[in-house]
Amino acid sequence: MNACAPQIAGLLTTYNRACLLPLILDGLLQQDLPQESYEIVIVNDGSSDQTRETLDYYSKSRTNIRVIHQYHSGLACARNLAVIASRAPLIVFLDDDDIASPNLLSAHLAAHKRYPAPNVAILGFTRLDEKIALIPLMHHVTEVGCQLFSYGRMKPGAMLTFREFWGGRSSCKREFLLTHGLFNPAFKFGCEDMELGWRLHKFGLQVVYEPAAISTMIRAISFDDFCRRSYRQGLSQAKFYDLHREQEINVYCEIDDALSLWPGARIIFKRLVDHVRRLDNYARDGSLPREGIPCDLTKALHDGYRSAFSLFRAKGINDEMARLNVNGNPKPSTHRHCSGRLA
Amino acid sequence: MYNILVAGVYLADRENSAAHIMSEFARTSRHRVEQRWIAISETGIREDLLPHTTRVVRTSTPKFRLLDELVENIGSFDFVFLSDDDIELDARFLDNFIAASQRMDLALSQPARTADSYIDHYFVMRMPGIMGRVTRFVEIGPVVCVRSDAYPAIFPFGNVGMGWGLDFIWPKLIQQSGLRMGIVDAFPVAHRLRKPLAYYLHSEANKEMQNLLAKRSHLSRAEAFIVQEIYS
Numbered sequence: 001m002n003a004c005a006p007q008i009a010g011l012l013t014t015y016n017r018a019c020l021l022p023l024i025l026d027g028l029l030q031q032d033l034p035q036e037s038y039e040i041v042i043v044n045d046g047s048s049d050q051t052r053e054t055l056d057y058y059s060k061s062r063t064n065i066r067v068i069h070q071y072h073s074g075l076a077c078a079r080n081l082a083v084i085a086s087r088a089p090l091i092v093f094l095d096d097d098d099i100a101s102p103n104l105l106s107a108h109l110a111a112h113k114r115y116p117a118p119n120v121a122i123l124g125f126t127r128l129d130e131k132i133a134l135i136p137l138m139h140h141v142t143e144v145g146c147q148l149f150s151y152g153r154m155k156p157g158a159m160l161t162f163r164e165f166w167g168g169r170s171s172c173k174r175e176f177l178l179t180h181g182l183f184n185p186a187f188k189f190g191c192e193d194m195e196l197g198w199r200l201h202k203f204g205l206q207v208v209y210e211p212a213a214i215s216t217m218i219r220a221i222s223f224d225d226f227c228r229r230s231y232r233q234g235l236s237q238a239k240f241y242d243l244h245r246e247q248e249i250n251v252y253c254e255i256d257d258a259l260s261l262w263p264g265a266r267i268i269f270k271r272l273v274d275h276v277r278r279l280d281n282y283a284r285d286g287s288l289p290r291e292g293i294p295c296d297l298t299k300a301l302h303d304g305y306r307s308a309f310s311l312f313r314a315k316g317i318n319d320e321m322a323r324l325n326v327n328g329n330p331k332p333s334t335h336r337h338c339s340g341r342l343a
Numbered sequence: 344m345y346n347i348l349v350a351g352v353y354l355a356d357r358e359n360s361a362a363h364i365m366s367e368f369a370r371t372s373r374h375r376v377e378q379r380w381i382a383i384s385e386t387g388i389r390e391d392l393l394p395h396t397t398r399v400v401r402t403s404t405p406k407f408r409l410l411d412e413l414v415e416n417i418g419s420f421d422f423v424f425l426s427d428d429d430i431e432l433d434a435r436f437l438d439n440f441i442a443a444s445q446r447m448d449l450a451l452s453q454p455a456r457t458a459d460s461y462i463d464h465y466f467v468m469r470m471p472g473i474m475g476r477v478t479r480f481v482e483i484g485p486v487v488c489v490r491s492d493a494y495p496a497i498f499p500f501g502n503v504g505m506g507w508g509l510d511f512i513w514p515k516l517i518q519q520s521g522l523r524m525g526i527v528d529a530f531p532v533a534h535r536l537r538k539p540l541a542y543y544l545h546s547e548a549n550k551e552m553q554n555l556l557a558k559r560s561h562l563s564r565a566e567a568f569i570v571q572e573i574y575s
Contacts, residue, residue, distance in 0.1 A: 089565065
């Protein structure tokens with residue numbers, strides 16, 4: 001291998017987050033590795049804001065940044081492009097709302113040196129920035145309901161499965177992906193990481209937790225944004241199950257649960273969401289009128305968040321399953337143009 | 344307008360899409376296309392495939408030996424397409440592909456594979472957000488396009504059997520010739536009819552590849568799977 005070739009690559013995919021990019025890029029450029037030993041590959045997924053200008057400005061100042069602009073194609077496609085455009089044997093998937101700690105890449109690199117087997121991936125640790133950690137919803141989705149991410153029971157060095165091959169905070173060997181599979185472009189948001197993890201686990205994928213590889217999420221998500229996110233997550237869960245109709249995936253993607261939950265719950269859906277939105281507003285701004293707010297606000301809030309996000313996911317799963325049933329199995333025919341032996 | 348030769352081998356006794364491929368290549372409105380196909384068949388071939396079939400081989404014969412026959416006397420052609428018989432092409436594939444390939448100045452090129460294709464090397468999977476990429480790897484199939492300035496580097500194939508490993512030799516040859524190679528993502532090919540290696544043993548293919556690579560200068564996988572330039 002070329003002595004000057006980077007040992008590890010940070011792969012950042014981004015879409016319309018120009019306002020956050022300076023913070024994110026500064027973090028990536030302040031890694032404690034020599035500049036020549038790592039590269040940053042950034043794929044701009046067709047952003048319509050100032051992302052292009054921001055990235056072009058940064059790429060001029062450093063030789064180890066490679067910026068690629070693609071037509072908007074979704075997260076899976078952007079990540080795939082970053083994988084093939086990178087040159088380092090180790091690749092770290094990064095999110096565009098997480099700031100890398102100075103040792104993020106070196107911690108991933110060190111972990112891969114401890115676990116050099118091709119099939120071993122590393123899961124880093126993401127925490128919430130203190131400015132957003134106390135927001136009730138952010139606290140809920142990372143510590144209570146754990147819909148965003150949760151490290152609650154993980155022990156350092158723990159051997160994990162495809163379920164923990166989390167995009168935006170995992171690293172792996174590039175060659176392992178080029179040999180066994182990339183992200184499925186059908187996934188525009190959500191589940192693209194787990195779906196790839198599921199396919200890779202059939203080739204022996206193991207995930208090791210490395211809490212020293214730290215990134216910090218700096219973007220707060222609003223209640224309505226998390227509802228939309230949950231709905232899209234549901235769409236992707238159904239898509240995931242449609243590709244791999246196995247019981248383990250059915251359970252993991254909550255398919256049967258969602259299909260039985262939604263028909264009865266849809267009647268109360270809007271009222272419930274409005275109620276939880278009101279609780280969320282009150283929890284964030286105590287000066288609002290207290291009328292109708294339960295005594296035990298904390299419990300009501302957590303129950304409400306859990307129910308609302310669960311229903312949005314269930315709605316997404318139902319909508320996608322209905323679409324798939326109407327359109328039939330989307331897997332392409334392999335016989336469209338076939339001809340065979342002369343009769 | 345370019346003069347283009349399409350050269351291919353089809354397994355007439357097995358499920359194939361040769362008729363579709365011949366039809367799509369013939370549909371160009373911008374170029375002059377000649378097609379030369381060899382059929383491998385013990386039983387006979389369909390009449391609609393006859394016009395482009397130059398001969399029928401009765402016994403199983405290594406593909407690249409047959410392709411060497413088909414690419415004799417190609418001096419008048421600007422491009423040669425080598426095609427397998429189990430792919431699907433979109434309408435106007437040829438015109439679009441040539442335009443994209445020329446924009447990137449690729450002497451050796453191929454369409455990316457759709458994500459639902461059988462894929463041996465995921466490096467060639469289609470990247471939907473870009474037009475294409477200059478690479479150090481073009482796989483030996485299912486479609487390969489050779490521009491006339493690369494003929495001396497690529498043809499004849501010689502005794503390479505099924506061609507396993509050629510794709511790690513080609514980048515050396517192309518580089519030595521001062522030319523560029525790459526993959527066109529905007530106009531991909533679907534390769535989902537027959538599983539590659541379905542009719543060959545993996546171990547045999549690997550042995551054949553190692554034998555070939557032992558004799559020729561080539562790149563490693565890590566050296567080959569590199570994107571040098573991207574066109575959006």
